[in-house]
Amino acid sequence: MISRLPLVSCCVLFAWGTCLIGSTSGEDAKLEPGFVSLFNGKDLTGWHKNPEKIGHGTGGKWVVEDGAISGEQDPPGSGNGGILLSDKTYGDFEVIFEANPDWGPCSGFFLRSTEKGNCFQMMLDYHDKGNVGEIYREGLDGVSNRTFNLDGEYGDADKKDLKKIIASAAAPTKPGQPAVKVPDWSKIWKIGGWNTLKCKVVGNPPTITTWINGTQITEYTSDKAFENVLKPKGHIAFQVHGGSYGWPKGSKVRFRNVRVKELQ
Numbered sequence: 409m410i411s412r413l414p415l416v417s418c419c420v421l422f423a424w425g426t427c428l429i430g431s432t433s434g435e436d437a438k439l440e441p442g443f444v445s446l447f448n449g450k451d452l453t454g455w456h457k458n459p460e461k462i463g464h465g466t467g468g469k470w471v472v473e474d475g476a477i478s479g480e481q482d483p484p485g486s487g488n489g490g491i492l493l494s495d496k497t498y499g500d501f502e503v504i505f506e507a508n509p510d511w512g513p514c515s516g517f518f519l520r521s522t523e524k525g526n527c528f529q530m531m532l533d534y535h536d537k538g539n540v541g542e543i544y545r546e547g548l549d550g551v552s553n554r555t556f557n558l559d560g561e562y563g564d565a566d567k568k569d570l571k572k573i574i575a576s577a578a579a580p581t582k583p584g585q586p587a588v589k590v591p592d593w594s595k596i597w598k599i600g601g602w603n604t605l606k607c608k609v610v611g612n613p614p615t616i617t618t619w620i621n622g623t624q625i626t627e628y629t630s631d632k633a634f635e636n637v638l639k640p641k642g643h644i645a646f647q648v649h650g651g652s653y654g655w656p657k658g659s660k661v662r663f664r665n666v667r668v669k670e671l672q
Contacts (some may be wrong), residue, residue: 439667440504440667440669442669443502443504443667443668443669444667444668444669445665445666445667446494446496446644446666446667446668447477447663447664447665447666449472449475449476449664450472450475451472452470452472452477452492454494454495454496455470455477455492455493455494455495456492456493456495457470457490457491457492457493458490458491458493458523458524458525459523460523460524462490462491462524462525463525463547463650464489464490464491464525464647464648464649464650464651465481465482465487465488465489465490465648465650466482466488466490467482467489467490467491467492468480468481468482468488468489468490468491468492468648469481469482469483469484469648470492470646470648473662475664476508476662476663476664477492477646477662477663477664477666478660478661478662479492479515479646479647479648479660479661479662479663480648480655480658480659480660480661481648481650481655482648484657484658485652485655485656485657485658487650487651487652487655488650489647489648489649489650489651489655490647490648490650491518491521491525491645491646491647491648492645492646493518493521493523493643493644493645494643494644494645495643496643497520497639497641497642497643498520498609498641498642498643498644498668498670499520499609499612499640499641499670500609500610500611500670500671500672501608501609501668501669501670501671502606502607502608502609502668502669502671503519503606503607503609503644503666503667503668503669504604504605504606504665504666504667504668505517505604505605505663505664505665505666505667506602506603506604506605506663506664506665507532507602507603507605507661507662507663508600508601508602508603508662508663509532509534509659509660509661509662510534510656510659510660510661511534511535512534512535512654512655512656512659513534513535513648513649513654513655513656513659513660513661514533514535514538514649514653514654514655515532515533515534515646515647515648515649515661516529516530516531516532516533516544516546516646516647516649517529517530517532517605517607517644517645517646517647518530518546518643518644518645518646518647519607519609519614519616519642519644520609520614520638520639520641520642520643521546521642521643521644521645522547522637522638522639522642522643523643524547525546525547525645525647526546526547526548526634526637526638527546527547527548527638527642527645528543528544528545528546528548528609528614528616528630529543529544529545529546529647530542530543530605530607530616530618531543531544531552531554532647532661533558533654534558535558535654536558537557537558538557538558538654539552539554539556539557539558540558540597540620540625541605541618541619541620541625541626542554542555542556542618542625542626542628543616543618543626543628545630545634547637548632548634548637548638549632553626553628555626558593596620596621596623597620597621598621602664603620603621604620604621604622605618605619605620606618606619610671611629612633612640613629613630613631613632613633614629614630614633615627615628615629615630616628616629616630644668646661646663648661
């Protein structure tokens with residue numbers, strides 16, 4: 409059973425500026441003021457796989473296809489996953505990237521990660537009963553602030569024929585506060601297309617705010633800094649989940665236009 413932390417915000421519409429979604433590489437992306445590109449759209453310069461075997465595997469397969477970082481199990485369907493980490497580490501920062509995962513994989517976006525994948529994770533579990541946008545303490549204590557699950561009924565997953573995506577209400581976040589529902593997911597997430605995701609990480613223990621296509625998904629403050637495991641600065645990373653769960657054979661996750669701004 410997944411635990412819930414007390415500090416979870418409801419999902420509200422929040423306009424945070426205009427991002428260029430239509431470009432196909434980091435070089436072509438229009439950089440917002442103060443942001444620098446972490447992906448050149450051509451190769452994995454500035455990135456590396458987990459250097460030793462971790463819980464999800466030896467690293468997974470990461471290549472650049474059509475100007476995007478593409479990740480899958482290595483070999484496909486083998487259960488061998490892993491993470492792709494930025495060479496540089498970050499403390500307080502904002503990061504924006506675009507994602508276009510296949511329906512079915514269990515993935516994630518790691519914040520202040522160690523080389524072994526201990527981190528605060530923005531969930532990218534794009535599958536039935538999954539969650540996209542809320543926070544999970546990966547390799548720390550397994551606690552998350554999940555308030556909703558995706559209930560997906562796809563008539564034909566290959567054609568992205570979406571019948572229904574429902575965000576179900578969870579328990580109240582505070583005594584006396586009503587449970588909340590995510591707005592209509594089909595209006596937030598672009599099925600079969602590129603989606604712009606943003607994370608802001610500040611403080612230690614951190615407060616982490618996430619957005620999808622301009623809609624604020626959560627604002628989460630951890631009750632712990634996990635100093636025995638995490639440093640004030642860590643890597644950002646993309647995940648290919650290990651094992652047979654959550655990774656249908658042949659499925660891929662795709663990321664592009666990764667840019668970051670360090671905060672003082």
